[in-house]
Structures are given as C-alpha cells and as structure tokens.
Amino acid sequence: MYGLGVLKGFGVTLKNFARKPFTVQYPEERSVQHSRFRGQEFVWYEDRCTGCASCAKYCPLGIIRIVTDPDGGHEQEGGDYKVEVFDIDQGRCMYCGLCVEACPYDALHMGSTFEGAQARREDLVITMEVLKERPKHPSTWFRPQLERQEVDPFGGEPVESGDAGREAYRWHPKRPGDAPGGAEK
C-alpha cells in the first residue's frame, strides 16, 4: 500500500512525542559533566611551579608566555627560578591539554568551566595574578591522582597544592610549607 512507509514514520514521531525531552534548559539546568572535561580557567599552583617553561615549549601554538628570573634567591640551594610573568592567551588556546601533560611538577592543570566569554580580546589573556587568586578546581584530565581522590571540579572543594601532585611533594626540600615526605631527602 502506498503511504505505509510514511505512516510508519508517523508512528515513530508519535512515540517520541510522548517521550521525556532529552535536552536541558541550559542556563537554569546543566547536564552532568565528567571530571576529565578540559575546560577554561587553568589551575596553576604557584609553589609547585619551578619556571621550567616545559608547558610553553610544548604548547603547539606557543600561547604561554613565561618570564623567569634566574636570580630568584634560590640558586644557591638548587631551587627554582622566580616566575615573573605567566600569561596564557586563552583567545588562541585550543584546549588540547599538552601543556598539562608536559608539566613535570603537576603545577599546571586544566580548568573545568566553559563560560569564559569576554567582550574584549585582551581580557582573554589570563595573567599570573588571576591564576594565583582563582579558586583551584582542576580537571582530572591526565591527573590520575586527582581521579583517585575523586575530585569533583564542578562544585567540589578546592584542591590544595599538596594534594595535586603525583607523589609526595619533595622537589624543594628547603622551602617552607613542605608536604610530608619532603624531609627525608
């Protein structure tokens, strides 16, 4: 019979008509996201960063700008460089996460938000001051230790710098505020 296929199609639409909608009303409701989601707002732990600039070197676009002072006052103790500028130009960032993977000290993490629209291009550059002040909600992308701790970047507690690392924090043994495990070396 001609038209049977059309009728069959109407059956499908009718069935879906009675279904619960799959979409969510975005600003009011939000769908559940996984903690691995690589979002905006990088999380940077100042005390973990040594200024090695691995992230800047591994960024495919070269959007991370780091200026360090080798005479940061730690050179005698085998310590780190003093980071003077740490800018991430999010206007060109593609959120590939390679900078996070390159970081040997787990100082840089991906963020988890996605609502970073700005009216001006310059405002998309996040500076060291902004990074320092931000609440630390790191994404668990390429951070299995955070995944093991079941960190929830969407509304959970901020992660302290001692908990963010792969192992006990002991790269700068002479620094104050060492996490346990640092004293042995």
Next chain:
Amino acid sequence: MTTEAQHDTVDMMLNMGPQHPATHGVFRMVLTIDGERVIDVTPHIGYLHRGSEKLCEHESYGQVVTLFDRLDYVANLNNELAFCRAAERLMDIEVPERAQYIRVALCELNRLASHLLFLGTYAIDLGAMTPIMYGFRERERIQNLFESVTGARMMHNYIRIGGVKEDVPPDFVPRARAVLKDVRKGVDEIDRLLTFNEVFLARTKGVGVIDAATAVSCGLTGPSLRASGVAYDVRKDDPYEIYPYLGFEVPVGHDGDCWDRYYVRLLECHQSIHMVTQCLDQMEPGPTMTQRRRIARPPKGEVYVHCENPRGDIGVFVVSDGTDKPYRVKVRPPSFCNLVALRPMMRGAYIADAVAILGSIDIVLGEVDR
C-alpha cells in the same frame, strides 16, 4: 529596420554556495543548467583552507595530532589514528593490545556518531526535519561518552603515537554498553522513519547513479563506493590494529544511487555497534602506552599509511628528515577525493536533486580544504 545580430546561445550558469545552507559548509558549486537539467557542475573549494599540512611541518610529532583533529571535525578520532599509525610505522613502535582495543572501540563509536550526523543532515537536505533531532540525540550520548574518556567532546587529542594518552575511566565499559543500547534504538528509529518512506524513496531512488567502474576510476572510497557494489574496505582489505580479530561484514549496495549510499551507511551503523560490543567483550587490562621518549625523533624515511574513515580511505604520507618535526605531511582526504565523483553523479540530474546528490557523498569541508 534592424541589423541582423548574432544570437549565440549560452547555457545558464547557476551559482550555489558558498553560503548555501545545504552545501555542508563553505562549498560552492557552479551548475551549468539546461532547463531543469544539470549538464555540468564545477565544484569550487578552498574557502576553509587553513594550511594544516604546512602547519604540521612546524610542530613536533606529538603536536601534529592536535591538527589532525581538525581535518575531519566529525570523525576526529579516526583522523588521529591515521596519523599516529603513520608515525608509529615510521618509528617502528609496537602498540600495546589494550591501547589498540580502546582505539578501535572509540574509532567505531566515532564512525557511528559521524554516520548518525549524516543520516540526520541528509534528511534535512531532502526536507525532513525530524531525523536530525533523533540523530543528534544519539550522537550526543556518544559525545558524552567521549568527554568522559578523552576530556573533550570533539577535539579529543587522545590517540597518541604509541598508544592512547590515558586509560579509560573504570566505568567506561558499562557506560559504553548503555550508550550502544540507546544508539541501536535510535538508529532503528531513523531506519523506520526514513528508509522505506515513499517520499524519501521518490527523492533518492535512481538519483545520482554512479556505476562501479566509474566510481573506481573517480577514486571514490568508503560507503559511497560500497553503495556502487564494490566491497572495498580498508578494515578488511588491509587490516590494521585489531580489526582482524573482529567479526564484521561490509555492507554493499547494488545500484549506486543516493538511496544506496544512505542505506549502506545505515547498515554500517549496525556493524559499528557490533564491533564496539566485541571490543568491550575482548578488552583485557594492560598498559595503554608504549614506553618511549616524549620528544620523538624518527629515523629518516617516508611512510604512507591508510585507514578507513567514515567517509572513505584516509591516507597519510609522512616524510621524516630525522628531526623531531615532520619534513612533509600529505593527507589524502576521502571527502576531497570523493568530490571528483560529483560530476558524473550530477550530470543529467534535476536541479532539485543537486542537493540530494551532494548530501549523499557526505563531505566535510574541513577535510576537503584542510
């Protein structure tokens, strides 16, 4: 009294695109028409050219993967796999088995997502609004799954040279099974809605016919070629990764018309679901990455590797000069090569069918223009 003027007749040219909503991106066709019939078509491409191949020469091997995400932005993981396989062959790297299973499972899921998008957009091209809603709904489930594994919904950057970046989360297998169950239902819904719908049949049956010999000589690959009756599938004919261990069939069409190209993709959806299920069953715990240096320096040489993309046979040619950056990367993009078949398909068709024919080859302009 009039002088006798010379009246040369010229065929009418009709410009379609680059902003036409039915051209799947910025693609322009110049149709030469005679009445209602298309007698010739000239595709104009390049509106989305970003110079990806040249950009690859300035990035180290690990970074090139991010650029390959952006070629075919509907089937990102399949592209990543193509480049990573090329680099792995260049460096002679053996990939752990678990990584291969994860790769194939995700690639087949991505093929599924890509075909679901095709089923929806093709229906839109023909004037049916409903299937895109169902197609997108099911694709959304797959993308949520991708987000939990790779950290991103589209630009994954997950498949790496020597394996995959991270192991899948512990709840991946049950989640994937639930997604597959839903997607199977969704594919069946689209099947019931479209396949034997009389209006759909009238728009696609016998439209844009291309016979097997012409298709092969045009370099057509993928589902569009298989619709013409040629059972060429890289996964079967030149197996890679763990495809030899998976049981699957290659759906083949008969007439090579638009309906066959649609139906082959619909059947491929079922095959992909079948393959992912097998991957989930066979997956064993183990390492997911080869131990190697982060900055890879392959020896001098060149390599050509091809894989089966949702759109066809993607080939990657990499020349290495011994440094950490490739000397030259050339991509054989399936969409670009499939566009060659546009002219033989469209000659003699009605103007109204031009969109139906273009939609049936399922091009992605990001890959055509690179």
